[in-house]
Amino acid sequence: MLRKKKDWMVEVFVTLKPSVLDPQGTTVQRALHSMGYTSLTGARLGKYFKLSFAANLNKTEVEKQARRMCDKLLVNPVIEHYHLKISNDAKRAA
Amino acid sequence: MLRKKKDWMVEVFVTLKPSVLDPQGTTVQRALHSMGYTSLTGARLGKYFKLSFAANLNKTEVEKQARRMCDKLLVNPVIEHYHLKISNDAKRAA
Numbered sequence: 262m263l264r265k266k267k268d269w270m271v272e273v274f275v276t277l278k279p280s281v282l283d284p285q286g287t288t289v290q291r292a293l294h295s296m297g298y299t300s301l302t303g304a305r306l307g308k309y310f311k312l313s314f315a316a317n318l319n320k321t322e323v324e325k326q327a328r329r330m331c332d333k334l335l336v337n338p339v340i341e342h343y344h345l346k347i348s349n350d351a352k353r354a355a
Numbered sequence: 356m357l358r359k360k361k362d363w364m365v366e367v368f369v370t371l372k373p374s375v376l377d378p379q380g381t382t383v384q385r386a387l388h389s390m391g392y393t394s395l396t397g398a399r400l401g402k403y404f405k406l407s408f409a410a411n412l413n414k415t416e417v418e419k420q421a422r423r424m425c426d427k428l429l430v431n432p433v434i435e436h437y438h439l440k441i442s443n444d445a446k447r448a449a
Contacts, residue, residue, distance in 0.1 A: 275403070289404070289429070292428060300408050301406060301424075302407045302409055304404060304406050304407075307405065309370070309400070309402060310399070310400060311370065311398070311399040313395070314395060315394040315396055326392060326394065334383070334387060335383070
Protein backbone atom coordinates (compact mmCIF):
# COMPACT_ATOMS: atom_id res chain seq x y z
CA MET A 262 0.00 0.00 0.00
CA LEU A 263 1.36 3.37 -0.98
CA ARG A 264 1.06 6.13 1.60
CA LYS A 265 1.40 9.74 0.59
CA LYS A 266 4.24 11.48 2.36
CA LYS A 267 3.04 14.06 4.85
CA ASP A 268 4.00 17.70 4.87
CA TRP A 269 6.51 18.89 7.46
CA MET A 270 5.03 20.93 10.25
CA VAL A 271 7.19 23.56 11.93
CA GLU A 272 5.88 25.26 15.05
CA VAL A 273 7.60 28.54 15.89
CA PHE A 274 7.27 29.98 19.40
CA VAL A 275 8.25 33.62 19.66
CA THR A 276 8.62 35.29 23.06
CA LEU A 277 9.83 38.66 24.20
CA LYS A 278 13.26 38.58 25.84
CA PRO A 279 13.02 38.55 29.66
CA SER A 280 14.48 42.07 29.87
CA VAL A 281 11.82 43.55 27.57
CA LEU A 282 8.70 45.01 29.15
CA ASP A 283 5.46 43.28 28.11
CA PRO A 284 2.54 45.69 28.64
CA GLN A 285 0.09 43.30 26.95
CA GLY A 286 1.07 40.55 29.36
CA THR A 287 0.73 42.93 32.31
CA THR A 288 -2.77 43.87 31.15
CA VAL A 289 -3.77 40.21 30.90
CA GLN A 290 -2.34 39.56 34.36
CA ARG A 291 -4.26 42.49 35.85
CA ALA A 292 -7.50 41.43 34.18
CA LEU A 293 -7.15 37.91 35.55
CA HIS A 294 -6.28 39.22 39.01
CA SER A 295 -9.39 41.37 39.03
CA MET A 296 -11.39 38.26 38.06
CA GLY A 297 -10.16 36.59 41.25
CA TYR A 298 -7.21 34.52 40.02
CA THR A 299 -4.80 35.80 42.62
CA SER A 300 -2.38 32.87 42.48
CA LEU A 301 -1.31 33.96 39.01
CA THR A 302 2.19 35.37 39.45
CA GLY A 303 2.96 36.43 35.90
CA ALA A 304 1.76 36.50 32.30
CA ARG A 305 3.75 37.05 29.12
CA LEU A 306 2.46 37.06 25.59
CA GLY A 307 4.07 35.65 22.51
CA LYS A 308 3.41 34.62 18.95
CA TYR A 309 2.86 31.14 17.60
CA PHE A 310 3.35 30.24 13.94
CA LYS A 311 2.49 26.98 12.25
CA LEU A 312 4.37 26.61 9.00
CA SER A 313 4.02 23.66 6.69
CA PHE A 314 6.67 22.60 4.20
CA ALA A 315 6.63 20.31 1.18
CA ALA A 316 7.15 16.67 2.17
CA ASN A 317 10.00 16.13 -0.31
CA LEU A 318 12.46 18.21 1.76
CA ASN A 319 14.61 16.59 4.45
CA LYS A 320 14.52 17.67 8.08
CA THR A 321 17.83 19.56 7.98
CA GLU A 322 16.68 21.58 5.00
CA VAL A 323 13.32 22.33 6.64
CA GLU A 324 15.03 23.56 9.81
CA LYS A 325 17.48 25.68 7.81
CA GLN A 326 14.69 27.34 5.83
CA ALA A 327 12.50 27.88 8.89
CA ARG A 328 15.36 29.53 10.80
CA ARG A 329 16.10 31.79 7.87
CA MET A 330 12.42 32.81 7.69
CA CYS A 331 12.45 33.62 11.40
CA ASP A 332 15.62 35.65 11.17
CA LYS A 333 14.46 37.60 8.13
CA LEU A 334 10.74 38.11 8.66
CA LEU A 335 8.98 36.47 11.59
CA VAL A 336 11.14 37.44 14.56
CA ASN A 337 12.66 40.72 15.70
CA PRO A 338 16.02 39.56 17.12
CA VAL A 339 16.49 42.80 19.05
CA ILE A 340 13.61 42.12 21.44
CA GLU A 341 12.48 38.56 20.75
CA HIS A 342 13.62 34.98 21.23
CA TYR A 343 12.27 31.98 19.35
CA HIS A 344 12.41 28.23 19.33
CA LEU A 345 11.22 25.69 16.81
CA LYS A 346 9.53 22.30 16.93
CA ILE A 347 9.62 20.26 13.75
CA SER A 348 7.34 17.30 13.18
CA ASN A 349 6.00 15.26 10.32
CA ASP A 350 2.40 14.85 11.30
CA ALA A 351 -0.28 15.99 8.88
CA LYS A 352 -2.95 16.04 11.55
CA ARG A 353 -1.25 19.01 13.19
CA ALA A 354 -1.16 20.97 9.95
CA ALA A 355 -4.77 22.08 10.23
CA MET B 356 20.05 22.23 51.80
CA LEU B 357 16.65 23.87 51.39
CA ARG B 358 15.53 24.58 47.86
CA LYS B 359 12.81 27.09 47.20
CA LYS B 360 9.85 25.59 45.35
CA LYS B 361 9.56 26.84 41.80
CA ASP B 362 6.54 28.54 40.30
CA TRP B 363 4.35 26.55 37.94
CA MET B 364 4.68 27.50 34.31
CA VAL B 365 1.68 27.04 32.01
CA GLU B 366 2.14 27.51 28.29
CA VAL B 367 -1.08 28.12 26.37
CA PHE B 368 -1.11 27.65 22.60
CA VAL B 369 -4.10 29.21 20.88
CA THR B 370 -4.84 28.49 17.23
CA LEU B 371 -7.67 29.34 14.91
CA LYS B 372 -9.92 26.38 14.12
CA PRO B 373 -9.05 24.79 10.76
CA SER B 374 -12.32 25.97 9.21
CA VAL B 375 -11.66 29.63 10.09
CA LEU B 376 -9.93 31.81 7.51
CA ASP B 377 -6.57 33.22 8.63
CA PRO B 378 -5.78 36.33 6.55
CA GLN B 379 -2.71 37.14 8.69
CA GLY B 380 -1.30 33.69 7.99
CA THR B 381 -2.03 34.06 4.29
CA THR B 382 -0.17 37.38 4.25
CA VAL B 383 2.84 35.82 5.96
CA GLN B 384 2.80 32.95 3.49
CA ARG B 385 2.64 35.33 0.51
CA ALA B 386 5.47 37.44 1.89
CA LEU B 387 7.66 34.37 2.37
CA HIS B 388 6.79 33.08 -1.10
CA SER B 389 7.80 36.38 -2.64
CA MET B 390 11.10 36.12 -0.74
CA GLY B 391 11.78 32.85 -2.55
CA TYR B 392 10.63 30.26 0.00
CA THR B 393 8.46 28.37 -2.45
CA SER B 394 8.43 25.06 -0.56
CA LEU B 395 6.33 26.64 2.15
CA THR B 396 2.86 25.13 1.74
CA GLY B 397 0.99 26.91 4.51
CA ALA B 398 1.22 29.36 7.40
CA ARG B 399 -1.21 29.88 10.27
CA LEU B 400 -0.83 32.31 13.14
CA GLY B 401 -1.72 31.80 16.76
CA LYS B 402 -1.20 33.20 20.21
CA TYR B 403 1.17 31.96 22.87
CA PHE B 404 0.73 32.75 26.56
CA LYS B 405 3.15 31.99 29.37
CA LEU B 406 1.38 32.06 32.70
CA SER B 407 3.10 31.47 36.02
CA PHE B 408 1.33 30.26 39.13
CA ALA B 409 2.27 30.21 42.82
CA ALA B 410 4.34 27.13 43.68
CA ASN B 411 2.08 26.13 46.59
CA LEU B 412 -0.72 24.95 44.25
CA ASN B 413 -0.87 21.37 43.02
CA LYS B 414 -0.84 20.45 39.34
CA THR B 415 -4.56 19.62 39.14
CA GLU B 416 -5.48 22.96 40.64
CA VAL B 417 -3.11 24.81 38.28
CA GLU B 418 -4.63 23.08 35.25
CA LYS B 419 -8.18 23.79 36.46
CA GLN B 420 -7.46 27.48 36.96
CA ALA B 421 -5.60 27.80 33.65
CA ARG B 422 -8.46 26.17 31.72
CA ARG B 423 -10.96 28.47 33.38
CA MET B 424 -8.84 31.51 32.43
CA CYS B 425 -8.72 30.32 28.83
CA ASP B 426 -12.46 29.72 28.67
CA LYS B 427 -13.32 33.04 30.25
CA LEU B 428 -10.72 35.48 28.90
CA LEU B 429 -7.87 34.21 26.78
CA VAL B 430 -9.58 32.12 24.12
CA ASN B 431 -12.60 32.72 21.90
CA PRO B 432 -14.16 29.24 21.77
CA VAL B 433 -16.22 30.10 18.69
CA ILE B 434 -13.21 30.39 16.40
CA GLU B 435 -10.22 29.17 18.42
CA HIS B 436 -8.75 25.97 19.86
CA TYR B 437 -6.17 25.78 22.61
CA HIS B 438 -3.92 23.34 24.35
CA LEU B 439 -1.85 23.64 27.51
CA LYS B 440 1.57 22.50 28.65
CA ILE B 441 2.23 22.60 32.36
CA SER B 442 5.73 22.42 33.80
CA ASN B 443 7.52 23.27 36.99
CA ASP B 444 10.68 24.86 35.67
CA ALA B 445 11.57 28.35 36.84
CA LYS B 446 14.01 28.89 34.01
CA ARG B 447 11.12 28.95 31.54
CA ALA B 448 9.27 31.58 33.54
CA ALA B 449 11.32 34.46 32.15
